[in-house]
Amino acid sequence: MALGPTAAPLTDASADQSSVDAPQLRLFVMGLFFIFGGITSLNDVIIPKLKELFTLNYTQAMLVQFCFFTAYAVIGIPGARLVKRIGYMRGAVAGLLIMMTGCLLFIPASQTATYGVFLFALFVLASGVVIVQVVANPLISMLGKPATAHSRLTFAQAFNSLGTTLFPIFGAILILGSLATVNMADLQGAELDAYRTAESQAIVHGYLGLALALALVAGAVWYFRNALKGERHEESQGLAGLDLLKRPRFGLGALSIFLYVGAEVAIGSIIVNYLQLSDVMGLNSEAAGTMIGIYWGGAMVGRFIGSALLRFLSPGKVLAGAALGAVALLAISTQTTGALSGYSLLAVGLANSIMFPTIFSLACEKLGSRAADGSGIINVAIFGGAVIPLITGMIADLTGSLGMSFILPAICYAVIAGFGWYARRPALGEPA
Secondary structure: OOOOOOOOOOOHHHHHHOOOOOHHHHHHHHHHHHHHHHHHHOHHHHHHHHHHHOOOOHHHHOHHHHHHHHHHHHHHHHHHHHHHHHOHHHHHHHHHHHHHHHHHOHHHHHHHOOHHHHHHHHHHHHHHHHHHHHHHHHHHHHOOOHHHHHHHHHHHHHHHHHHHHHHHHHHHHHOHHHOOOOOHHHOOHHHHHHHHHHHHHHHHHHHHHHHHHHHHHHHHHHHOOOOOOOOOOOOOOOOOOHHHHHOHHHHHHHHHHHHHHHHHHHHHHHHHHHHOOOOOOOOOHHHHHHOHHHHHHHHHHHHHHHHHHOOOOOHHHHHHHHHHHHHHHHHHHHHOOHHHHHHHHHOHHHHHOOHHHHHHHHHOOOOHHHHHHHHHHHHHHOOHHHHHHHHHHHHHHHHOOHHHHOHHHHHHHHHHHHHHHHOOOOOOOOOO
């Protein structure tokens, strides 16, 4: 979920700086999008599982997303510096190995049956995800013509959405399907610890499989570590490239990424519990968990469609329309009941589809050889996935209503619509 260089037509000189000659790497980069998208969406399955095991309120349960997305704030800029030092391919290998380490940390988390250890494992896993994203986002935009970057980045995000669609479906079956019909209030002391340890094994089994897959992918990427030709990086200006925030278009784009990721993650985190409500769809945990695939699947379908539409339509206007559509769907969901309430919330995924890549490409126009700096800063903005869900959980606890908590995501989408309208015209010579 991040990108980098320019998407508008460039001069020949700037195009040379932002392109690399390695078309055979496109498949690998698409695979990276698939992997980190799927792993991120698994949090939506883990949250209701851990909420049940540790009898958490919504604020405490949202610490899963807080710890995961805090890694973007902590690792984003250092990750960009690492990639600039060792190169894109070796940076991808480093990120994949850190992700594998995070998956393996679920073993001691399960053995101790301690919520804090689970949160630490998620932070380590997310740290690797951040580094992989710092690599994948600018690289996919470089592997082709700058003039078609909007379309290509949206197409790559469709593979990200494929991962976010498939992983929760299988995760719900493996992780939520094992929830026992036990009243946690009846368990105490050693009996409660034993129950938590046994039930958390379902999480461990899923992440052990991921650790093996990540090791294989890391080996494949290492084999092609010297495949890039013409890779170039410009030294950071100012404090870790933060001078880029002086560009109004980039600064507003970074804010929009903060709000978008926060809103998207907050909604995804609540879907399972929301669909279980009697006045919504009244589903059990496993059935509600598999429905997450519809939310992320809508984003996948929309991105394939959007990759074609953005070749002909103004990206800024499309972004504004999609954001306003998300506000309307949230209003419908909170003001209705039954299937209409549930499916209108799930349909927000379709509205989300083009937002991330379009915000990125609009914000990052004219970055050229500073793509890694821009990608690192934008990855820090993804910290919104930690903040917005946590506040959303607090609203749910304070009001006693999941529906009321959707007010915050709606505000986020309204701001994004404003950025889309602001950025509807190409960036032309903005001052640095």
